[in-house]
Amino acid sequence: MSDNKTFSLGGDLEVNRLGFGAMRIVGDGIWGDPKDPENSRRVLRRAVELGVNFIDTADSYGPVVSERLIGEALVPYPKDVVIATKGGLTRQGPNRWAPVGRPEYLIQQLELSLRALKRETIQLWQLHRIDPKTPVEESLGAMKDMQKQGKIQHIGLSEVKVPEIEQARKVVEIVSVQNKYNLGDRAHEDVLKYCEEHKIAFIPWFPVAAGKLVQPGGTLDAAAKKHGITLSQISIAWLLHHSPVILPIPGTSSVAHLEENLKAADVQLTDAEWAEIEKAAA
Numbered sequence: 001m002s003d004n005k006t007f008s009l010g011g012d013l014e015v016n017r018l019g020f021g022a023m024r025i026v027g028d029g030i031w032g033d034p035k036d037p038e039n040s041r042r043v044l045r046r047a048v049e050l051g052v053n054f055i056d057t058a059d060s061y062g063p064v065v066s067e068r069l070i071g072e073a074l075v076p077y078p079k080d081v082v083i084a085t086k087g088g089l090t091r092q093g094p095n096r097w098a099p100v101g102r103p104e105y106l107i108q109q110l111e112l113s114l115r116a117l118k119r120e121t122i123q124l125w126q127l128h129r130i131d132p133k134t135p136v137e138e139s140l141g142a143m144k145d146m147q148k149q150g151k152i153q154h155i156g157l158s159e160v161k162v163p164e165i166e167q168a169r170k171v172v173e174i175v176s177v178q179n180k181y182n183l184g185d186r187a188h189e190d191v192l193k194y195c196e197e198h199k200i201a202f203i204p205w206f207p208v209a210a211g212k213l214v215q216p217g218g219t220l221d222a223a224a225k226k227h228g229i230t231l232s233q234i235s236i237a238w239l240l241h242h243s244p245v246i247l248p249i250p251g252t253s254s255v256a257h258l259e260e261n262l263k264a265a266d267v268q269l270t271d272a273e274w275a276e277i278e279k280a281a282a
Contacts, residue, residue, distance in 0.1 A: 007244070007245065007247055009054075009082065009123075010153070010154040010173075013123060014080075015053050015247070016051055016054065017240060017246070018236065018248055018250075018261075018265045019052055019054030019055060019056060020055050020056070020249060020250070020251065020258070021056050021205065022055055022061065022070060023057070023061050023066065023251050024251040024252055024253045025043060025061075025251075026065040026069075027065070029093075029095040030095065031062070031095070032065065032094075033065055034065075037069060040069050041072055043252065043255055044070060045074070046255050048078060048081060050258075053078070053080045055070060055084070056085075056086075056178070057083065058087070058126075059109045059113050059116075060091050063091045067085060067113055067116035070116075070117055082124065083122070083123060084122075084126060084176070085117065085125060085126070086125070086127070086128035086178075087110060087127070088101050088106060088128040088130075088139065089128040097129075099128070099129040099131040100131055100134075101129075101134035101138070101139035102138075103134075103142030106142055106143060110122065110151060111151075114151065120151075121150060122151065124155075125143060125154070125155055125156070126155070126156035126157060126178060127155075127156075127157050127158060127168075129159055130157075136167060137167075137171050140172050141172075143155055143172065144171060147172070154175040155172050155174060156178065156201070157174055157176070157177050157178070158177070158178040158179070159179055159180070160177060160191070161191065162191055165191070165194060175200060175201060176201040176202075177200055177202055177203065178202075178203040179191055179202070180204070181202070181204035181207070181239075182206055182208060182209045183209040183213060183238050183277070184209040184211055184281055186281075192245070192246070196243060196244075199245065200245065201245055201247050202246050202247070203248075203249055204247075205249065207248040207249065208250060209231070209235045213281060218280065219277055219279075219280035220234060220235075220280060223273055227269065229263075229264075232264070233261070233263060234264075234267065235264075236261060236264035237267035237269070240264070240265065241274060250264075
């Protein structure tokens, strides 16, 4: 299993594997401004202080709000900080999302992302969803042009199956995949294996296990108590242990919770304990 603390995104962006997801720093329903924008900026600055150098956001978080807060909090960016963003989901209100993958729309959103993040290049741009109404060749073809212009360094995908990754890779080099994945939800295990084979980063959104697995008195709860750690710390630690290509991005709007999540990088369990947890999860 994995002890590597870093991963090389696209072969040239070395990041600490435990990153930060910036979806929760906006308003309720991932809509509008947070109640306390300064608190959100504080969380971002603290993440970087604690060694996070991979921050994942999207133009649709807010929309624009998350990207804008990152630009306000972190410019001038420390040299090693990588900001990943996504385009391709539109917003119709709180908790409402619809994909649009038309080239002119994606290019417009990229320009707005550059402006909000105060960057000349997006280091990792991800297609947030494949639009069923637009061939992925058109969506990604447009972004490949943006890459040639120097506005994008690397390109990734989100919520895809293996055949879709293979289709995308015929158009452009894909360096990352972001799918829903955690200890209790491994529907995308085949995608993870594919990413391992091709040295593609696998970024699990919803990284903390939920449901039956985390009930009091269960295997996970017992292991957490034994090591004096939280259930979310053990969930994140499992992801880091499970595969060297996994880059967990737990998100939060609280500095205390951020500090707790980041301690997951130091969690050490024996192989026997991990095996016990695997058995419980299966």
